[in-house]
Amino acid sequence: MDFPDNFIERLIRVQEKEDGLNQEKSVTSTFLDYTEENVWDETLLDDIYSTSKAILDYLINCNSLEDKPYCNKKLVSLDIETTTWIPKAYEGFVNILGLSILDLRDRAPVDAELLVYQSFNMLRRKETAFHLIRLAQKYIDDADMIIVFNKNFDIKILETIINNFKLDYKFPEEIVDMMLPFKSLAKLENHLSRKVNFQRIHSEKGKYEEYYKSFKGKGKNGIGKKIDPIGVYNLMDTLTPLYAYLLMDDFSK
Secondary structure (H helix, E strand, O other): OOOOOOEEEEEEEEEEEOOEEEEEEEEEEOOOOOOOOOOOOHHHOHHHHHHHHHHHHHHHHOOOHHHOOOOOOEEEEEEEEEOOOHHHHHHOOEEEEEEEEEEOOOOOHHHOEEEEEEEEEOOOOHHHOHHHHHHHHHHHOOOOEEEEOOHHHHHHHHHHHHHHOOOOOOOOOOEEEOOOOOOOHHHHHHHHHHHHOOOOOOOOOOOHHHHHHHHHOEOOOOEOOOOOOHHHHHHHHHHHHHHHHHHOOOOOO
8 A cells, every 4th residue: 555645654563561661763755855754843842741641550560350341452542633614624625633542451460551642644635635544444343342522523523434335444433432421521520630649731731723823834735734733632642532531431521
């Protein structure tokens, strides 16, 4: 499978080791402004590292993991970023797809690893958005469960793209919508703050339009596009619903 033009794909593989948190990064880019050397802004990654560590620590220290509904399953938490004009978003104008992948099948909690994955449709074209799904299929094809905040937005839009481009993919039957217990992501994260001292510093909620403007770049040709902080914002929007879901049986709202 050829990698599409003007796309970026990046991954952080996170695992707890005896000497601390281990992070392995990988990057593929066909967008000339970004290479392996500059695709990660380390000054913005603390939130991702700390939340990933909290998730892995919870699994390692959980005494009742075998009783959880997600035991021995592959979980994928998903979030998309679209154009700010919502009617166009529902047509399939998707720019970023983020995933947090936690595979708990046949693996001891101490050996668990968290994959934080993201792809960018850098020219923001509807006709190329299907590549986001195609690239992600290596992670989502065998997922047992999808976790999302607002199924009627993210999943509905992605299914529109799947149908329009006749992609060979179907979401698993088990889709957990974290919008049911929490009316907004801000409330979900406030819940995490109260229960487990969660903090989000580098990608504040409520600043999406500012981040999106930076991602679009300047002028008609989008000069100077910046994939962060909107990229970190997107990845955090996959990590916090995953974390809240894992904790659901332990902490009531």
